[in-house]
Amino acid sequence: EQGDVARARQMLGVFLRDVSKPIILAIARPIRKKNLRRLVDAYASDRTLQERANLVVIAGLRDGLGQGCSERDAVIADLFDGVDRHDLWGRVALPRQHSARDISDLYALAAEGGVFCNPAFHEPFGLTLIEAAQAGVPLVATQSGGPSDILPELGFGALINPYDTASLARGLRDVLTAPERELAARRAQRIARQTYDWTAWAIRTQAVMEGVMRGPQGQTVAVQQHDHLLACDIDNTLTGCRNGARAFAQWLGREGERFAFTVATGRSIAEAQRVLAEWDLPTPDTIISSTGTEIWRRSGSGFTLCEEYATLIAQDWEASAVRASLDGTDVRLQPVYDQRRWKVSLFGTISDVPAIEARLHQAGVLARIIPSHEKFIDIIPVQAGKAAAIRFETARRDMTDDSVIVAGDSGNDLDMLSRFDNAVLPANALAELDGLASVYRSSLKHAAGVLDGVQYYRTPQPMLMAGE
Known part of the structure; x- marks a missing residue:
């Protein structure tokens, strides 16, 4: 369905001082792993972003705070805190309710000089990324998970480190100010519609x-x-x-x-x-x-x-012993669907390997450590x-x-x-x-x-x- 830009601006008018600006749009459930507060902080850290675009965050539906689960309320409160702490009122919209039509309208508005952002710590696929790209919106997204396949396929956009506020701000700025941005966005839109055809x-x-x-x-x-x-x-x-x-x-x-x-x-x-x-x-x-x-x-x-x-x-291999040896460390396990019977998968870089080796040795656990892509570590049987x-x-x-x-x-x-x-x-x-x-x-x-x-x-x- 073709979105209505004028209707989107009317919707945002109660939040924003200048609705004529392009928007940085994020749509995600209000849960911590979606990393929405970092998006607010990145926007606050960069004067160019604030001058060129408004920030619009669609974080689920709410009737107010205290009406949902504790995590949802904490995430929403954190977003309000970020906007307030950085004096961003009038530049940031956090709508309380929305319809499917509203989302279509916001995609259409974002396509006019804006960008769609998914800063999640890990995104298995990224359905909203596909929706945005098919609507002609350029993408800035986490480098962890599905977006690392989607964005290279589209040929335009920026992958960012979700733990680095500067990386997120830089990715948004680069896409918003990219030369021949409109041409690249239209090309990515055609690829998105051809490659991710639902039929x-x-x-x-x-x-x-x-x-x-x-x-x-x-x-x-x-x-x-x-x-x-x-x-x-x-x-x-x-x-x-x-x-x-x-x-x-x-x-x-x-x-x-x-x-x-x-x-x-x-x-x-x-x-x-x-x-x-x-x-x-x-x-x-x-x-x-x-x-x-x-x-x-x-x-x-x-x-x-x-x-x-x-x-x-399987000889001398016990995945539970590997995980137990890492208890109390700063290493983070990858999501459960990336764990296998003979593989324990972590987020980390080659600099983390010595500490992991020491833990395994201390626990008497035999295993091989395989770092890759400067962000992943797999621990596997020695054979x-x-x-x-x-x-x-x-x-x-x-x-x-x-x-x-x-x-x-x-x-x-x-x-x-x-x-x-x-x-x-x-x-x-x-x-x-x-x-x-x-x-x-x-x-x-x-x-x-x-x-x-x-x-x-x-x-x-x-x-x-x-x-x-």
Whole structure:
């Protein structure tokens, strides 16, 4: 439904001195993890933001304070405190009630020179981000969770550190003042409407459910023989560029009989399948998921967990002991849906690793610590990991290490990139892999870089004479 800008301005007129200004719009439930107070503080910290735009926060529905749960009341009170403490009355709107039509109108108003902001500590997906983008509103959002996939796909917007007020203010300012902002916003709007089409998603969901209902077809077949095993990370290795992903799919369609295609990802099996489907990437023979702690093999129309590998890595592993050893520290667990039977996932950087190692050692807990993306840490069994899972698969296929090609872009790919000679880094690889030697560093990004690396390793390299 097309929103009514004039109606939105009328709605906000009781709050704002100058309703002609663009708006910074946030829509979220009034709970702490949505991090709305930091948005108020970021707005208060930046005079440019206050001069260029008003702040509009839609934080649920209320009849006043003391009418809801204690967390809701505390969050609303904190927002009022922020506005009052920074003398922002007349620049900030905190409407008490709203309708679906009001939301549509506010999106339309935000599309006129404004921005939509989601500063949550972690956002699993971000439905309001999709709604805003489809209405033509540029996005500023947390770098933790779904937005880190959505914004690169749209090609415009800013990802921010939700714990850093300056990062949030900078992201808002950069998007509000971006050159050719309107053109970039319209382009992102077209991509949002094409990529996140609800009818197409319904068709895909139906196909997945039909596959689940049918279940595996036929009996287990013998392992197919291949010349090479190609193991790739997913995020920003195979994804990140639609043209590159399409070229990779076409190449594998031609070369699939020679390559056992495997993905090795930090994501769960379900999330891995979702992202592969969203990017129209081929279905792998094997999915090594959850940072090398699970091996899933293609079986009929689905995937089956390798119990032999699970038994192997489960020795000396107890997730509850890992969590208990971290009690009393400042580390924060990732949400429950990111925890797996053989993986404990935290928020943190490589600087947190020594303290975690000390805690595990003190508790007598055996485990590996895998930092990545400068914000995540996975703790896994000592015998697990992407390299270990790949070696388990190559042994099963009677393949040698020199028949393996691996590709990745972040810290959780380090162990496979450092343990196999035929390793590929796309040009967009993170700085945390800068110390790697003996890898092929492609000048191309994402899947195009993977294809470039495969071609490099398949082309015989000239032998150097002694003394050269």
